[in-house]
Amino acid sequence: MQKILVEGGARLSGEVRISGAKNAVLPILCATLLADAPVRITNVPRLHDVLTTARLLAGLGAAVVHAGDVMTVDPRSVNSHVAPYELVKTMRASVLVLGPLLAKFGDAEVSLPGGCAIGSRPVDLHIKGLQALGAEIVVEHGFIKARSHGRLQGARHVFELVSVGATENVMMAATLAEGTTVLENAAMEPEIVDLAECLNAMGAKITGAGSPRIVIEGVDALHGCEHAVVADRIEAGTFLVAAVMTGGSVTLTHARPDTMDAVLDKLREAGAGIHSEGDRIHLDMHGKRPRAVNLTTAPHPAFPTDMQAQFMALNCMADGVGVINETIFENRFMHVNELLRLGADIRVDGHTAVVRGVASLSGAPVMATDLRASASLILAGLVADGETTIDRIYHLDRGYENIEAKLSGLGARIRRVG
Ligand SMILES: CC(=O)N[C@H]1[C@@H](OP(=O)(O)OP(=O)(O)OC[C@H]2O[C@@H](n3ccc(=O)[nH]c3=O)[C@H](O)[C@@H]2O)O[C@H](CO)[C@@H](O)[C@@H]1O
Numbered sequence: 001m002q003k004i005l006v007e008g009g010a011r012l013s014g015e016v017r018i019s020g021a022k023n024a025v026l027p028i029l030c031a032t033l034l035a036d037a038p039v040r041i042t043n044v045p046r047l048h049d050v051l052t053t054a055r056l057l058a059g060l061g062a063a064v065v066h067a068g069d070v071m072t073v074d075p076r077s078v079n080s081h082v083a084p085y086e087l088v089k090t091m092r093a094s095v096l097v098l099g100p101l102l103a104k105f106g107d108a109e110v111s112l113p114g115g116c117a118i119g120s121r122p123v124d125l126h127i128k129g130l131q132a133l134g135a136e137i138v139v140e141h142g143f144i145k146a147r148s149h150g151r152l153q154g155a156r157h158v159f160e161l162v163s164v165g166a167t168e169n170v171m172m173a174a175t176l177a178e179g180t181t182v183l184e185n186a187a188m189e190p191e192i193v194d195l196a197e198c199l200n201a202m203g204a205k206i207t208g209a210g211s212p213r214i215v216i217e218g219v220d221a222l223h224g225c226e227h228a229v230v231a232d233r234i235e236a237g238t239f240l241v242a243a244v245m246t247g248g249s250v251t252l253t254h255a256r257p258d259t260m261d262a263v264l265d266k267l268r269e270a271g272a273g274i275h276s277e278g279d280r281i282h283l284d285m286h287g288k289r290p291r292a293v294n295l296t297t298a299p300h301p302a303f304p305t306d307m308q309a310q311f312m313a314l315n316c317m318a319d320g321v322g323v324i325n326e327t328i329f330e331n332r333f334m335h336v337n338e339l340l341r342l343g344a345d346i347r348v349d350g351h352t353a354v355v356r357g358v359a360s361l362s363g364a365p366v367m368a369t370d371l372r373a374s375a376s377l378i379l380a381g382l383v384a385d386g387e388t389t390i391d392r393i394y395h396l397d398r399g400y401e402n403i404e405a406k407l408s409g410l411g412a413r414i415r416r417v418g
Protein backbone atom coordinates (compact mmCIF):
# COMPACT_ATOMS: atom_id res chain seq x y z
CA MET A 1 0.00 0.00 0.00
CA GLN A 2 1.23 3.51 -0.81
CA LYS A 3 2.44 5.80 1.97
CA ILE A 4 3.55 9.39 2.22
CA LEU A 5 6.88 10.20 3.84
CA VAL A 6 7.47 13.70 5.18
CA GLU A 7 10.77 14.97 6.51
CA GLY A 8 10.05 17.91 8.79
CA GLY A 9 11.84 21.23 8.97
CA ALA A 10 11.60 22.87 5.54
CA ARG A 11 10.17 26.39 5.37
CA LEU A 12 7.71 26.62 2.47
CA SER A 13 8.09 29.29 -0.17
CA GLY A 14 6.97 29.85 -3.75
CA GLU A 15 3.85 29.70 -5.83
CA VAL A 16 1.21 26.98 -6.11
CA ARG A 17 -1.78 26.66 -8.42
CA ILE A 18 -5.11 25.81 -6.79
CA SER A 19 -7.29 23.18 -8.48
CA GLY A 20 -11.03 23.10 -9.09
CA ALA A 21 -13.10 22.26 -6.00
CA LYS A 22 -13.97 18.65 -5.26
CA ASN A 23 -17.19 19.73 -3.56
CA ALA A 24 -18.26 21.73 -6.61
CA VAL A 25 -17.27 19.35 -9.39
CA LEU A 26 -19.04 16.33 -7.88
CA PRO A 27 -22.57 17.87 -7.81
CA ILE A 28 -21.93 19.54 -11.18
CA LEU A 29 -21.06 16.21 -12.78
CA CYS A 30 -24.29 14.77 -11.33
CA ALA A 31 -26.22 17.78 -12.69
CA THR A 32 -25.14 16.94 -16.25
CA LEU A 33 -27.76 14.15 -16.12
CA LEU A 34 -30.44 16.86 -16.31
CA ALA A 35 -29.37 18.11 -19.74
CA ASP A 36 -30.56 17.08 -23.20
CA ALA A 37 -27.12 17.64 -24.76
CA PRO A 38 -23.41 17.30 -23.85
CA VAL A 39 -22.10 19.40 -20.97
CA ARG A 40 -18.43 20.39 -20.97
CA ILE A 41 -16.85 20.94 -17.56
CA THR A 42 -13.40 22.55 -17.28
CA ASN A 43 -10.98 23.06 -14.36
CA VAL A 44 -11.84 19.50 -13.29
CA PRO A 45 -9.39 18.36 -10.59
CA ARG A 46 -7.67 14.99 -10.97
CA LEU A 47 -9.16 13.26 -7.93
CA HIS A 48 -10.26 9.78 -7.09
CA ASP A 49 -13.80 11.04 -6.33
CA VAL A 50 -14.00 12.55 -9.82
CA LEU A 51 -13.07 9.19 -11.36
CA THR A 52 -15.68 7.47 -9.18
CA THR A 53 -18.34 9.94 -10.36
CA ALA A 54 -17.31 9.39 -13.99
CA ARG A 55 -17.69 5.61 -13.42
CA LEU A 56 -21.10 6.19 -11.84
CA LEU A 57 -22.31 8.32 -14.79
CA ALA A 58 -20.91 5.85 -17.31
CA GLY A 59 -22.65 3.03 -15.42
CA LEU A 60 -25.95 4.90 -15.91
CA GLY A 61 -25.23 4.92 -19.65
CA ALA A 62 -23.86 8.46 -20.10
CA ALA A 63 -20.96 8.99 -22.50
CA VAL A 64 -18.10 10.45 -20.47
CA VAL A 65 -14.92 11.78 -22.07
CA HIS A 66 -12.08 12.92 -19.81
CA ALA A 67 -9.02 14.67 -21.21
CA GLY A 68 -6.70 16.68 -18.97
CA ASP A 69 -8.81 18.97 -16.82
CA VAL A 70 -11.86 18.79 -19.11
CA MET A 71 -14.70 16.33 -18.70
CA THR A 72 -17.56 16.16 -21.18
CA VAL A 73 -20.70 14.27 -20.24
CA ASP A 74 -23.32 13.40 -22.84
CA PRO A 75 -26.38 12.20 -20.90
CA ARG A 76 -28.50 11.37 -23.98
CA SER A 77 -27.58 7.68 -23.80
CA VAL A 78 -28.55 7.21 -20.12
CA ASN A 79 -30.45 3.93 -19.87
CA SER A 80 -30.23 3.00 -16.18
CA HIS A 81 -31.49 4.91 -13.17
CA VAL A 82 -29.74 2.80 -10.53
CA ALA A 83 -26.72 3.96 -8.51
CA PRO A 84 -25.19 0.77 -7.09
CA TYR A 85 -23.86 0.23 -3.57
CA GLU A 86 -20.33 -0.59 -4.84
CA LEU A 87 -19.86 3.01 -6.01
CA VAL A 88 -22.02 4.89 -3.50
CA LYS A 89 -20.26 3.27 -0.54
CA THR A 90 -16.88 4.66 -1.68
CA MET A 91 -18.20 8.19 -2.16
CA ARG A 92 -21.15 9.73 -0.38
CA ALA A 93 -21.60 12.42 -3.01
CA SER A 94 -23.01 9.70 -5.31
CA VAL A 95 -26.34 10.34 -3.59
CA LEU A 96 -26.43 13.56 -5.64
CA VAL A 97 -27.61 11.64 -8.71
CA LEU A 98 -30.93 11.07 -6.91
CA GLY A 99 -32.48 14.50 -7.62
CA PRO A 100 -31.34 14.71 -11.27
CA LEU A 101 -32.41 11.15 -12.17
CA LEU A 102 -35.79 11.60 -10.53
CA ALA A 103 -36.47 14.99 -12.15
CA LYS A 104 -35.35 13.90 -15.61
CA PHE A 105 -36.59 10.30 -15.84
CA GLY A 106 -39.29 10.09 -13.17
CA ASP A 107 -37.54 7.34 -11.24
CA ALA A 108 -34.29 6.66 -9.46
CA GLU A 109 -32.78 3.99 -7.23
CA VAL A 110 -29.78 5.08 -5.26
CA SER A 111 -28.03 2.99 -2.66
CA LEU A 112 -28.08 4.45 0.84
CA PRO A 113 -24.61 5.93 1.33
CA GLY A 114 -24.25 4.87 4.95
CA GLY A 115 -21.99 6.61 7.43
CA CYS A 116 -18.29 7.24 7.28
CA ALA A 117 -15.43 7.86 9.67
CA ILE A 118 -16.58 11.39 10.51
CA GLY A 119 -20.18 10.60 11.43
CA SER A 120 -23.44 8.80 10.63
CA ARG A 121 -24.38 11.22 7.80
CA PRO A 122 -28.08 10.45 7.18
CA VAL A 123 -29.94 11.54 4.00
CA ASP A 124 -33.37 12.23 5.52
CA LEU A 125 -33.22 15.91 4.52
CA HIS A 126 -32.61 14.99 0.87
CA ILE A 127 -35.62 12.66 0.96
CA LYS A 128 -37.95 15.15 2.69
CA GLY A 129 -37.03 17.89 0.22
CA LEU A 130 -37.73 15.69 -2.80
CA GLN A 131 -41.00 14.51 -1.21
CA ALA A 132 -42.01 18.16 -0.88
CA LEU A 133 -41.75 18.34 -4.70
CA GLY A 134 -44.20 15.44 -4.95
CA ALA A 135 -41.81 12.48 -5.20
CA GLU A 136 -42.88 9.13 -3.77
CA ILE A 137 -39.93 7.70 -1.91
CA VAL A 138 -39.43 4.43 -0.08
CA VAL A 139 -36.26 3.15 1.48
CA GLU A 140 -35.93 -0.62 1.21
CA HIS A 141 -33.22 -3.23 0.84
CA GLY A 142 -30.60 -0.52 1.33
CA PHE A 143 -31.85 1.62 -1.57
CA ILE A 144 -33.66 4.94 -1.81
CA LYS A 145 -36.34 4.28 -4.42
CA ALA A 146 -37.89 7.46 -5.77
CA ARG A 147 -40.64 7.95 -8.32
CA SER A 148 -42.71 10.81 -9.65
CA HIS A 149 -45.97 10.50 -11.55
CA GLY A 150 -45.52 13.11 -14.24
CA ARG A 151 -43.28 16.08 -13.51
CA LEU A 152 -42.18 17.05 -10.03
CA GLN A 153 -44.20 20.00 -8.69
CA GLY A 154 -42.61 23.22 -7.48
CA ALA A 155 -43.19 23.89 -3.77
CA ARG A 156 -41.97 25.94 -0.81
CA HIS A 157 -39.73 23.86 1.43
CA VAL A 158 -37.95 24.75 4.66
CA PHE A 159 -34.91 22.60 5.47
CA GLU A 160 -34.92 21.61 9.17
CA LEU A 161 -31.13 21.79 9.24
CA VAL A 162 -28.66 23.43 6.91
CA SER A 163 -27.37 20.70 4.59
CA VAL A 164 -25.11 21.24 1.60
CA GLY A 165 -25.99 17.96 -0.11
CA ALA A 166 -29.75 18.21 0.50
CA THR A 167 -29.81 21.78 -0.83
CA GLU A 168 -27.96 20.62 -3.97
CA ASN A 169 -30.14 17.56 -4.57
CA VAL A 170 -33.43 19.44 -4.20
CA MET A 171 -32.20 22.50 -6.15
CA MET A 172 -31.18 20.25 -9.06
CA ALA A 173 -34.50 18.38 -9.02
CA ALA A 174 -36.49 21.63 -8.90
CA THR A 175 -34.93 22.94 -12.13
CA LEU A 176 -37.19 20.60 -14.16
CA ALA A 177 -40.25 20.77 -11.86
CA GLU A 178 -43.51 22.34 -12.92
CA GLY A 179 -43.85 25.77 -11.28
CA THR A 180 -41.70 27.60 -8.77
CA THR A 181 -39.78 26.12 -5.85
CA VAL A 182 -38.65 28.19 -2.88
CA LEU A 183 -36.00 26.62 -0.65
CA GLU A 184 -35.65 28.21 2.78
CA ASN A 185 -32.78 27.64 5.24
CA ALA A 186 -30.70 26.55 2.26
CA ALA A 187 -26.95 26.04 2.59
CA MET A 188 -24.93 29.04 1.32
CA GLU A 189 -21.61 27.37 0.42
CA PRO A 190 -19.71 28.73 -2.62
CA GLU A 191 -20.03 25.28 -4.20
CA ILE A 192 -23.83 25.74 -4.23
CA VAL A 193 -23.39 29.04 -6.02
CA ASP A 194 -21.11 27.33 -8.56
CA LEU A 195 -23.65 24.54 -9.11
CA ALA A 196 -26.44 27.11 -9.61
CA GLU A 197 -24.27 29.01 -12.11
CA CYS A 198 -23.69 25.82 -14.08
CA LEU A 199 -27.41 24.93 -13.98
CA ASN A 200 -28.31 28.45 -15.14
CA ALA A 201 -25.82 28.09 -18.01
CA MET A 202 -27.81 24.94 -18.91
CA GLY A 203 -30.98 27.05 -19.03
CA ALA A 204 -32.26 26.72 -15.45
CA LYS A 205 -33.82 29.73 -13.71
CA ILE A 206 -32.28 29.89 -10.25
CA THR A 207 -31.91 33.02 -8.13
CA GLY A 208 -30.70 33.48 -4.57
CA ALA A 209 -28.02 30.75 -4.49
CA GLY A 210 -25.51 31.78 -1.83
CA SER A 211 -28.32 33.09 0.39
CA PRO A 212 -30.61 31.07 2.68
CA ARG A 213 -33.53 31.48 0.22
CA ILE A 214 -33.16 29.95 -3.23
CA VAL A 215 -35.91 30.40 -5.81
CA ILE A 216 -36.08 27.99 -8.75
CA GLU A 217 -38.53 28.56 -11.55
CA GLY A 218 -38.97 25.20 -13.25
CA VAL A 219 -38.25 24.87 -16.99
CA ASP A 220 -39.25 22.15 -19.50
CA ALA A 221 -35.75 21.11 -20.47
CA LEU A 222 -32.08 21.94 -19.95
CA HIS A 223 -29.50 22.21 -22.71
CA GLY A 224 -25.73 21.69 -22.87
CA CYS A 225 -23.21 24.27 -21.66
CA GLU A 226 -19.60 24.85 -20.76
CA HIS A 227 -18.67 25.60 -17.16
CA ALA A 228 -15.39 26.10 -15.29
CA VAL A 229 -15.36 24.68 -11.74
CA VAL A 230 -14.77 27.19 -8.91
CA ALA A 231 -11.42 27.06 -7.08
CA ASP A 232 -11.07 24.68 -4.13
CA ARG A 233 -11.15 26.85 -1.00
CA ILE A 234 -10.26 23.87 1.20
CA GLU A 235 -7.19 22.94 -0.82
CA ALA A 236 -6.22 26.62 -0.77
CA GLY A 237 -6.72 26.82 3.00
CA THR A 238 -4.63 23.69 3.51
CA PHE A 239 -1.64 25.21 1.66
CA LEU A 240 -1.98 28.45 3.61
CA VAL A 241 -1.93 26.55 6.92
CA ALA A 242 1.20 24.73 5.70
CA ALA A 243 2.87 28.09 5.05
CA VAL A 244 1.85 29.43 8.47
CA MET A 245 3.10 26.34 10.32
CA THR A 246 6.49 26.38 8.56
CA GLY A 247 6.97 30.14 8.98
CA GLY A 248 6.95 30.41 5.20
CA SER A 249 5.83 32.68 2.42
CA VAL A 250 3.61 31.37 -0.37
CA THR A 251 1.44 32.69 -3.18
CA LEU A 252 -1.64 30.81 -4.31
CA THR A 253 -2.78 31.31 -7.89
CA HIS A 254 -6.19 30.50 -9.45
CA ALA A 255 -7.77 30.82 -5.98
CA ARG A 256 -10.99 32.50 -4.85
CA PRO A 257 -10.14 34.54 -1.75
CA ASP A 258 -13.71 35.92 -1.64
CA THR A 259 -14.92 32.41 -0.65
CA MET A 260 -12.44 32.12 2.23
CA ASP A 261 -13.16 34.94 4.68
CA ALA A 262 -13.48 32.87 7.87
CA VAL A 263 -10.29 30.92 7.16
CA LEU A 264 -8.26 33.99 6.14
CA ASP A 265 -9.40 35.81 9.31
CA LYS A 266 -8.19 32.91 11.48
CA LEU A 267 -4.85 32.80 9.67
CA ARG A 268 -4.40 36.53 10.32
CA GLU A 269 -5.26 35.90 13.98
CA ALA A 270 -2.51 33.26 13.99
CA GLY A 271 -0.08 36.00 12.92
CA ALA A 272 0.02 35.72 9.11
CA GLY A 273 0.29 38.70 6.80
CA ILE A 274 -2.15 38.11 3.95
CA HIS A 275 -2.68 40.08 0.78
CA SER A 276 -5.20 39.06 -1.90
CA GLU A 277 -5.52 40.45 -5.39
CA GLY A 278 -7.83 38.93 -7.99
CA ASP A 279 -7.31 35.17 -7.92
CA ARG A 280 -3.98 35.38 -6.04
CA ILE A 281 -3.43 35.12 -2.30
CA HIS A 282 -0.04 35.94 -0.85
CA LEU A 283 0.74 34.86 2.72
CA ASP A 284 3.88 35.71 4.65
CA MET A 285 4.69 34.39 8.10
CA HIS A 286 8.20 35.96 8.27
CA GLY A 287 9.62 32.90 10.04
CA LYS A 288 7.47 33.43 13.14
CA ARG A 289 5.80 30.73 15.22
CA PRO A 290 2.00 31.06 14.87
CA ARG A 291 -0.31 31.95 17.76
CA ALA A 292 -2.98 29.38 18.72
CA VAL A 293 -6.53 30.22 17.61
CA ASN A 294 -9.99 29.33 18.93
CA LEU A 295 -12.60 28.30 16.38
CA THR A 296 -16.08 26.86 15.99
CA THR A 297 -17.14 25.09 12.81
CA ALA A 298 -20.53 26.02 11.34
CA PRO A 299 -22.19 26.31 7.92
CA HIS A 300 -20.82 28.88 5.45
CA PRO A 301 -19.96 31.74 5.79
CA ALA A 302 -18.69 30.61 9.23
CA PHE A 303 -15.58 28.48 9.69
CA PRO A 304 -15.71 25.29 7.54
CA THR A 305 -15.59 21.87 9.16
CA ASP A 306 -13.37 20.74 6.26
CA MET A 307 -10.58 23.00 7.62
CA GLN A 308 -10.92 21.94 11.27
CA ALA A 309 -8.32 19.15 11.22
CA GLN A 310 -5.74 21.37 9.50
CA PHE A 311 -6.17 24.11 12.14
CA MET A 312 -5.89 21.43 14.83
CA ALA A 313 -2.43 20.62 13.41
CA LEU A 314 -1.57 24.33 13.47
CA ASN A 315 -2.64 24.68 17.11
CA CYS A 316 -0.53 21.63 18.02
CA MET A 317 2.69 23.60 17.35
CA ALA A 318 1.43 27.16 17.98
CA ASP A 319 2.16 29.46 20.88
CA GLY A 320 -0.65 29.19 23.44
CA VAL A 321 -3.85 27.20 23.81
CA GLY A 322 -6.53 26.90 21.11
CA VAL A 323 -10.07 25.64 21.71
CA ILE A 324 -11.78 23.95 18.76
CA ASN A 325 -15.54 23.26 18.69
CA GLU A 326 -16.85 20.93 15.99
CA THR A 327 -20.58 21.50 15.48
CA ILE A 328 -21.20 19.84 12.08
CA PHE A 329 -20.10 16.21 12.39
CA GLU A 330 -20.36 14.15 15.57
CA ASN A 331 -17.12 12.23 15.09
CA ARG A 332 -14.68 14.53 13.39
CA PHE A 333 -11.77 14.26 15.80
CA MET A 334 -10.32 11.05 14.39
CA HIS A 335 -7.02 12.82 13.72
CA VAL A 336 -6.51 13.58 17.44
CA ASN A 337 -5.12 10.16 18.36
CA GLU A 338 -2.69 10.26 15.45
CA LEU A 339 -1.55 13.81 16.31
CA LEU A 340 -0.95 12.59 19.88
CA ARG A 341 1.46 10.02 18.42
CA LEU A 342 3.48 12.96 17.07
CA GLY A 343 3.72 14.45 20.57
CA ALA A 344 0.73 16.84 20.51
CA ASP A 345 -1.08 17.88 23.70
CA ILE A 346 -4.84 17.65 22.98
CA ARG A 347 -7.74 17.01 25.33
CA VAL A 348 -11.13 16.14 23.87
CA ASP A 349 -14.38 16.60 25.74
CA GLY A 350 -17.40 15.84 23.56
CA HIS A 351 -17.38 18.22 20.61
CA THR A 352 -14.58 20.35 22.04
CA ALA A 353 -10.83 19.85 21.72
CA VAL A 354 -8.42 21.88 23.82
CA VAL A 355 -5.04 22.02 22.10
CA ARG A 356 -1.94 23.23 23.95
CA GLY A 357 0.87 24.10 21.57
CA VAL A 358 4.12 22.20 22.16
CA ALA A 359 7.62 23.45 21.37
CA SER A 360 8.23 20.62 18.92
CA LEU A 361 6.45 17.62 17.43
CA SER A 362 8.36 14.43 16.71
CA GLY A 363 7.96 12.40 13.52
CA ALA A 364 6.35 8.94 13.76
CA PRO A 365 4.34 6.45 11.70
CA VAL A 366 0.66 7.50 11.65
CA MET A 367 -2.52 6.41 9.91
CA ALA A 368 -4.94 8.55 7.92
CA THR A 369 -8.57 7.99 8.91
CA ASP A 370 -10.39 10.36 6.56
CA LEU A 371 -9.65 13.01 3.96
CA ARG A 372 -8.95 16.10 6.07
CA ALA A 373 -7.37 14.02 8.86
CA SER A 374 -4.82 12.91 6.25
CA ALA A 375 -4.08 16.54 5.39
CA SER A 376 -3.62 17.42 9.07
CA LEU A 377 -1.05 14.64 9.47
CA ILE A 378 0.96 15.88 6.48
CA LEU A 379 0.89 19.39 7.96
CA ALA A 380 2.10 18.12 11.33
CA GLY A 381 4.78 16.08 9.54
CA LEU A 382 6.07 19.24 7.82
CA VAL A 383 7.13 20.71 11.18
CA ALA A 384 7.87 17.52 13.14
CA ASP A 385 11.39 16.55 14.02
CA GLY A 386 12.54 13.69 11.73
CA GLU A 387 10.37 11.55 9.49
CA THR A 388 6.58 11.03 9.56
CA THR A 389 5.11 8.15 7.56
CA ILE A 390 1.42 8.40 6.73
CA ASP A 391 -0.43 5.22 5.90
CA ARG A 392 -3.85 4.74 4.23
CA ILE A 393 -3.43 7.71 1.92
CA TYR A 394 -6.23 6.62 -0.40
CA HIS A 395 -8.34 9.02 1.67
CA LEU A 396 -6.05 11.85 0.59
CA ASP A 397 -6.36 10.98 -3.09
CA ARG A 398 -10.15 11.44 -2.86
CA GLY A 399 -9.77 15.17 -2.39
CA TYR A 400 -6.26 16.55 -3.02
CA GLU A 401 -4.78 16.70 -6.52
CA ASN A 402 -1.10 15.79 -6.45
CA ILE A 403 -0.56 17.17 -2.96
CA GLU A 404 2.96 15.81 -2.60
CA ALA A 405 4.06 17.33 -5.94
CA LYS A 406 2.52 20.69 -5.03
CA LEU A 407 4.15 20.71 -1.58
CA SER A 408 7.52 19.61 -3.04
CA GLY A 409 7.26 22.55 -5.43
CA LEU A 410 7.10 24.79 -2.34
CA GLY A 411 10.23 23.19 -0.92
CA ALA A 412 8.71 20.52 1.34
CA ARG A 413 10.58 17.24 1.70
CA ILE A 414 7.74 14.88 0.93
CA ARG A 415 7.36 11.82 -1.29
CA ARG A 416 5.03 8.95 -2.01
CA VAL A 417 6.38 5.42 -1.66
CA GLY A 418 5.00 1.94 -2.40
C1 LIG B 1 -19.29 16.43 -1.38
C2 LIG B 1 -19.49 17.54 -0.41
O1 LIG B 1 -19.87 18.64 -0.79
N1 LIG B 1 -19.18 17.30 0.87
C3 LIG B 1 -19.30 18.36 1.83
C4 LIG B 1 -20.74 18.45 2.29
O2 LIG B 1 -21.11 17.19 2.81
P1 LIG B 1 -22.67 16.88 3.05
O3 LIG B 1 -23.46 17.50 1.98
O4 LIG B 1 -22.77 15.41 3.26
O5 LIG B 1 -22.89 17.64 4.42
P2 LIG B 1 -24.25 18.26 4.99
O6 LIG B 1 -24.16 19.74 4.90
O7 LIG B 1 -25.39 17.59 4.35
O8 LIG B 1 -24.18 17.83 6.52
C5 LIG B 1 -24.32 18.75 7.58
C6 LIG B 1 -24.95 18.06 8.77
O9 LIG B 1 -26.29 17.72 8.45
C7 LIG B 1 -26.56 16.37 8.76
N2 LIG B 1 -27.53 15.85 7.76
C8 LIG B 1 -27.29 16.02 6.44
C9 LIG B 1 -28.18 15.53 5.50
C10 LIG B 1 -29.34 14.88 5.94
O10 LIG B 1 -30.18 14.43 5.16
N3 LIG B 1 -29.56 14.76 7.28
C11 LIG B 1 -28.68 15.24 8.22
O11 LIG B 1 -28.90 15.11 9.42
C12 LIG B 1 -25.18 15.70 8.62
O12 LIG B 1 -25.13 14.47 9.32
C13 LIG B 1 -24.27 16.75 9.18
O13 LIG B 1 -24.26 16.66 10.59
O14 LIG B 1 -20.85 19.48 3.28
C14 LIG B 1 -20.11 19.22 4.47
C15 LIG B 1 -20.39 20.32 5.47
O15 LIG B 1 -19.89 21.51 5.02
C16 LIG B 1 -18.62 19.09 4.13
O16 LIG B 1 -17.92 18.67 5.28
C17 LIG B 1 -18.39 18.07 3.02
O17 LIG B 1 -17.05 18.16 2.56
Ligand SMILES: C=C(OP(=O)(O)O)C(=O)O
Pocket residue numbers: 022023092093306371372399
Ligand atom coordinates in the same frame (compact mmCIF):
# COMPACT_ATOMS: atom_id res chain seq x y z
C1 LIG C 1 -16.03 15.36 4.26
C2 LIG C 1 -15.58 15.66 3.06
O1 LIG C 1 -16.04 15.16 1.88
P1 LIG C 1 -17.22 14.13 1.59
O2 LIG C 1 -18.50 14.80 1.90
O3 LIG C 1 -17.06 13.89 0.12
O4 LIG C 1 -16.97 12.91 2.44
C3 LIG C 1 -14.48 16.64 2.85
O5 LIG C 1 -14.30 17.10 1.70
O6 LIG C 1 -13.78 16.98 3.82
